[in-house]
Amino acid sequence: MASEIELIDIQAGYGRAAPVLRGLTVAVPAGTIVCLVGPNGAGKSTVLKVASGLLTPRSGRILVGGREVTGQGPQRMLAAGVAHVLQGHSVFREMTVAENVLLGGYTLKNKAFVAERVEFVKELFPVVADRWDSLAGLLSGGQQKQVEFARSLMVDPKVVLLDEPSMGLDPKATATVFEQVVRMRDAGTAVLLVEQNARRALETADLGCVLDLGRVHISGPASELLADPQLGELYLGGRPAEPPVTPKV
């Protein structure tokens, strides 16, 4: 299956500092959720910034739908079909859900297409339909995340980049958000998901990659990564707790 986005041998970093990404290669096949896991500071958000054109790589290539788009800025990347849902919360709390979602389509000229996309995201995210005229700030964290998802899908992207969508959510809201990620995939958008909550993310994803020292260290079907005991111990918080030390009296 062709890849919606490919990052090939990417070197990237900030200013004069040593590169954060050092030869990173990752591809997102159509119809899949690819999950990139790694500890805090490993460079996960940096990968997504490169993928959406917010950060220009020092070297390497980016292909979207097989077309070379290396060096394009965020507007061109969005037009090429790459939407980015940033880490943290990016809804405008004092605006309605409707206004927030419509912002995602502000680059679109065709009104009929916008109306079509509104119907599509309302169907995909029932909370968006139910709370359409509410102020976004009144929604729960998990509901706000779904508003962000809906906003990102307005342009009908080929691939959506999700940066730690479960951050700050309770387990129930996290479960709902991951269910919605699956629905996005099933509705035709490939997903590059970045998560610190590695185990949960790999349970949702089709393919997984482990980011270490600026490269993809291990990759494969998510179920295989989950089953790998060594990986579990190193990256998935799978090491059993140390037995309590009994003080000698």
Ligand SMILES: Nc1ncnc2c1ncn2[C@@H]1O[C@H](COP(=O)(O)OP(=O)(O)O)[C@@H](O)[C@H]1O
């Ligand atoms: N805007 C920035 N300017 C300078 N350094 C940054 C910036 N953003 C991230 N970094 C550095 O890049 C490294 C990777 O960060 P990041 O991609 O945010 O990691 P992760 O998302 O995996 O937690 C860290 O060392 C971080 O301090």
Ligand SMILES: [Mg+2]
């Ligand atoms: Mg991050």
